Amino acid sequence: MKFNTKAIHAGQKPEESSGAVMPPIFQTSTYAQEAPNVNRGYDYARVGNPTRTALERLIAGLEDAKYCACFSSGVGAIDAIMKTLKPGDHVISTNDLYGGTYRLFTQVFEPYGIEFSFVNMTRLEEVEGAIQPNTKLIWIETPTNPLLRIIDIKAVASFAKNHGALSAVDNTFASPYLQQPLNLGADIVMHSTTKYLGGHSDVIGGAVASSNEEFMEKIRFQVKTTGAVPGPMDCYLTLRGIKTLHIRMDRSVENTKKVVQFLNNHPDVDHVYYPGLPDHPQHELATRQMKDYGAMLSFGLKDDTIEKATRVMAATKIFTLAESLGGVESLISNPASMTHGSIPKEVREKAGLTDSLIRVSVGIEDEEDLVADLDQALTK
Ligand SMILES: *Cc1c(COP(=O)(O)O)cnc(C)c1O
Secondary structure (H helix, E strand, O other), X not given: OOHHHHHHHOOOOOOOOOOXXXXXXXXXXXXXXXXXXXXXXXXXXXXXXXXXXXXXXXXXXXXXXXXXXXXXXXXXXXXXXXXOOOOXXXXXXXXXXXXXXXXXXXXXXXXXXXXXXXEOOOOHHXXXXXXXXXXXXXXXXXXXXXXXXXXXXXXXXXXXXXXXXXXXXXXXXXHHHHOOHHHHOOOEEEEEOOOOOOOOOOOOOEEEEEOOHHHHHHHHHHHHHHOOOOOHHHHHHHHHHHOOHHHHHHHHHHHHHHHHHHHHOOOOEEEEEOOOOOOOOOHHHHHHHOOOOOOEEEEEEOOOOHHHHHHHHHHOOOOEEOOOOOOOOXXXXXXXXXXXXXXXXXXXXXXXXXOOOEEEEOOOOOHHHHHHHHHHHHOO
């Protein structure tokens, strides 16, 4: 089955009792048993729920994974992955990663005795230099946030394999439509389904998918034991969103290219960060690794101040000033004063994260309206 067909049908079948084409929202906490431990595959809804199962089968299909487990949030999914490790284990992580992931790694798991090395993962030498006998996991996030750098999944995953470590990819920014990490050799793929998979900014959720039986056994144990599980309504919303992932993504990417072209030629714009631009440092890698270049971009202003960025963002009428991404509506944010505000200015700027940097998640509105909105906002 090709991707667009899988987005609708993977792992889905009409509901048995009624023939309902969409899975019902099984709003229940428990299931009747015929005799102790004799049941129809479900005993208690922390462990499993048929609406959740339908969603898990769909995501597994999209990522070409044998198994998938869903969580109540993206960070809930990352938390479960990290709890498969033991104190004394070592993790190599990209240093350009989602702030919530960094906080979870350094403020929860480091105090619990897991060791981390954060490296610039666009340089394989840095990964090689950080490997230790106790390295158990390599954490990849690509494209990165907010500078849209690209990490070579195939190279890093193969390096991990040679050293007996697992590789995990946070695939939230690309979505499985544009990038399938397991097919590039990664062991684990993780999603914040809050973003492109849900796609409508109306639900929080997470997922872990893998074909590694032993690892997924540990994840299922975490689902049952630590219980960060999604409710059936949230599973339903996410499943409903996924069915249009491919057409939403195509439209968003098309719009993004128009916005990038406009910004790239604007006299007040200093630099546009987008892997689709030929001058992007990993443009060729992005072309090889991804089906297309995505719907996220960032740009810096010649007047490199938080004040100017704030004025531009306040002047947009269609782009909403908000964190998050991947919904049908276009969003705009300033990492220096919002998501990355807690990072000291010198550290930020060294990483290329300047004061005026504006991050954009491009939605599926009309492309001319989006360009016109940015045009009028930049002249304010
Ligand atoms: C949003 C996000 C997360 C966290 O997901 P939540 O659903 O907000 O918990 C993790 N990684 C990336 C890349 C994200 O954008």
